[in-house]
Structures are given as C-alpha cells and as structure tokens.
Amino acid sequence: MPRKATEAAAAATKPATKKATTRRTKKTETIELTWDHVATRAYYISLEEGGDATANWLRAERELVSA
Numbered sequence: 664m665p666r667k668a669t670e671a672a673a674a675a676t677k678p679a680t681k682k683a684t685t686r687r688t689k690k691t692e693t694i695e696l697t698w699d700h701v702a703t704r705a706y707y708i709s710l711e712e713g714g715d716a717t718a719n720w721l722r723a724e725r726e727l728v729s730a
Contacts, residue, residue: 696727
C-alpha cells in the first residue's frame, strides 16, 4: 500500500535515531594486605630459596604490593 505524500516527507526529514551507548566502568577493588598474607609469602620464599627472614619478609611485601 503506498504511503501518502505527507507521511513520506515526514519520514524523510526525521533524523536518524542513535543507539544509546553505555560505558563500562572498571570495578576497583581494594585488597587489604594483612600480616598473614605477607607471612605466608615470606614462608614460601624461604622454602624456595632460603635466605634471611627479614629479606624474605621485605621481598614478600614488595611482591604483594605491586601485584
């Protein structure tokens, strides 16, 4: 069925509809570094490589903070 001239003209002048865009935001989680986390990692470092307990502790802290 053919459209009326006014309907065709109105359809031609309508702007193209845009899709709504959604932005995804990153979820930021704050992870609390506890004594247990550091102690566990320092323990495993000492099992793997031995060495000084204080050096292992400091290394464990550095690794966990940067992760």
